[in-house]
Amino acid sequence: MTTDRIYNYVIIEDNPVMQKGLAYILRRFDNLVLKGQYYNIESAREPLTKIQPDLILLDIILTGLNGDKGCAQLKKDLFKTPKIIAYTNASFNKKELIKMGFDGYVHKNEPVDTLISVISDVLDGTSSFEASKDTVATKEHYSYNESKAPREFQIMAMAVMGKTNKEIGDQLHISIETVKKSRQNFKTKANLRDKSMYGIREYLEKEHGYRFGENGFVKTDEND
Missing domain, CATH: 1.10.10.10 (Winged helix-like DNA-binding domain superfamily/Winged helix DNA-binding domain)
Incomplete structure (x- = not known):
């Protein structure tokens, strides 16, 4: 994220600790401006029409409308189509994520550097699903x-x-x-x-x- 352009982003995540963690991690980047944090897609939809964010970090497993169906709906709602990254514990492969409308994917078990890399790629216009696999590798x-x-x-x-x-x-x-x-x-x-x-x-x-x-x-x- 070396560009001088300013990007507005929002977080849609039902875990308050994860919300705070994401905001904390990304606050070091002067060109990323947090415009809102929401616990579900329903509560975010109306504010987002005013914010018109460049980037949405979206959990897939949510109460109400899940991110797998909500991703495409959010892009449809907003006249300026945002980039949407799935940041989730759920495991999906690249084809599934593209079909849902996502521009990128990061499993929550991935280190911070992976998250930063995916955000950078997506904002630069390159879809990034490097962390997505048919099955997530089993770790001890x-x-x-x-x-x-x-x-x-x-x-x-x-x-x-x-x-x-x-x-x-x-x-x-x-x-x-x-x-x-x-x-x-x-x-x-x-x-x-x-x-x-x-x-x-x-x-x-x-x-x-x-x-x-x-x-x-x-x-x-x-x-x-």
């Missing part, structure tokens, strides 16, 4: 009680997934105080400039090979 998922992941990293990964200190403690069979201390130790050792959950998620992804999805987190490099 560590359960929340798995001992392979270093404890402090494991705790922070669970926190990124939205688990409370109590939930983490209950699942790992440790005290809440231990959870709090481990979280603080992690932040101190990592020496992070951005210590928000989104900054920590990006650190775990880029520096330590973690990937996140609705059902847990993946450690892609067992040597870490």
